[in-house]
Amino acid sequence: MTATILDGKATAAAIKEELRARVKVLADRGRVPGLGTVLVGDDPASHTYVAGKHRDCAEVGIASIQRELPGDATQADVDAVVDALNADPACTGYIVQLPLPKHLDEQRVLERMLPDKDADGLHPVSLGRLVLQKPGALPCTPRGIVELLRRYDVEIAGKEVVVVGRGVTAGRPLGLLLTRRSENATVTSCHTGTVDLAAHTRAADIVVVAVGVPALLTPDMVRPGAAVLDVGSTRVVGADGKARMVGDVHPEVRDVAGYLAPMPGGVGPMTRAMLLTNVVEAAERA
Numbered sequence: 001m002t003a004t005i006l007d008g009k010a011t012a013a014a015i016k017e018e019l020r021a022r023v024k025v026l027a028d029r030g031r032v033p034g035l036g037t038v039l040v041g042d043d044p045a046s047h048t049y050v051a052g053k054h055r056d057c058a059e060v061g062i063a064s065i066q067r068e069l070p071g072d073a074t075q076a077d078v079d080a081v082v083d084a085l086n087a088d089p090a091c092t093g094y095i096v097q098l099p100l101p102k103h104l105d106e107q108r109v110l111e112r113m114l115p116d117k118d119a120d121g122l123h124p125v126s127l128g129r130l131v132l133q134k135p136g137a138l139p140c141t142p143r144g145i146v147e148l149l150r151r152y153d154v155e156i157a158g159k160e161v162v163v164v165g166r167g168v169t170a171g172r173p174l175g176l177l178l179t180r181r182s183e184n185a186t187v188t189s190c191h192t193g194t195v196d197l198a199a200h201t202r203a204a205d206i207v208v209v210a211v212g213v214p215a216l217l218t219p220d221m222v223r224p225g226a227a228v229l230d231v232g233s234t235r236v237v238g239a240d241g242k243a244r245m246v247g248d249v250h251p252e253v254r255d256v257a258g259y260l261a262p263m264p265g266g267v268g269p270m271t272r273a274m275l276l277t278n279v280v281e282a283a284e285r286a
């Protein structure tokens with residue numbers, strides 16, 4: 001068996017097309033949405049991701065507000081940028097690119113944001129709304145995973161889902177999202193403390209891996225026909241001395257799974273598309 005590829009790139013392109021039309025309606029009413037980004041330091045991956053977010057904005061007609069701070073910025077420097085975005089009427093919503101440099105208190109920065117301007121769904125109030133199943137911005141990676149499965153008609157309701165990883169941007173909120181009444185999956189959360197990971201993954205209809213351990217999920221750990229989504233992304237240097245990004249799913253899983261969201265080209269582009277969706281929805285609510 002060769003898995004059907006859950007093509008996040010093509011799906012994100014279709015979503016952006018839909019968003020372009022919605023942004024035009026807003027713009028015709030004089031309400032162009034604006035996305036702000038706060039980027040601290042010179043981590044190359046973070047710079048790439050933020051640049052991609054602004055390219056996406058340009059594609060669909062969302063205005064961009066970019067704020068960059070040096071790697072030695074103080075907590076007060078970051079607070080000042082957050083306060084300015086909170087007060088800026090042109091900024092519908094914004095994100096603080098994670099991770100922040102180690103000397104900064106990430107949680108304090110997120111908590112300083114106005115919850116209604118949280119475009120990422122990572123503010124404690126947004127996460128609380130998710131727990132309570134109240135409307136609010138949803139974290140982009142989990143939302144992208146659910147949207148990708150939906151658009152490929154992969155049944156979620158009643159299915160056994162194993163989520164490997166409990167980070168705040170992906171694994172932990174994904175469990176909350178999938179167990180909402182509207183999704184109705186049964187979710188097992190696995191992590192570094194899980195004793196027999198393979199026993200869990202082998203019993204799953206859907207496996208999502210988001211830990212950052214290259215090729216952690218091997219073919220023998222997957223039930224034939226299951227849907228597998230790779231969220232991990234680790235920079236490795238090959239024998240040829242060249243650096244490349246690798247996922248958490250072993251390439252041969254493609255021969256066992258029924259569906260595969262690969263890395264690259266699966267969940268990552270959906271994360272970006274869901275950020276735009278959150279911003280457009282916030283502008284439509286305002």
Ligand SMILES: Nc1nc2c(c(=O)[nH]1)N[C@@H](CN(C=O)c1ccc(C(=O)N[C@@H](CCC(=O)O)C(=O)O)cc1)CN2
Binds near residue numbers: 098264267269
């Ligand atoms: N404030 C946030 N910080 C971070 C988030 C987030 O959702 N909000 N998620 C990640 C980084 N991220 C977006 O910010 C992100 C990561 C990867 C991709 C992506 O499209 N990756 C490509 C592969 C990588 C590449 O080719 O360079 C893919 O999967 O096809 C998009 C967004 C952590 N920080």
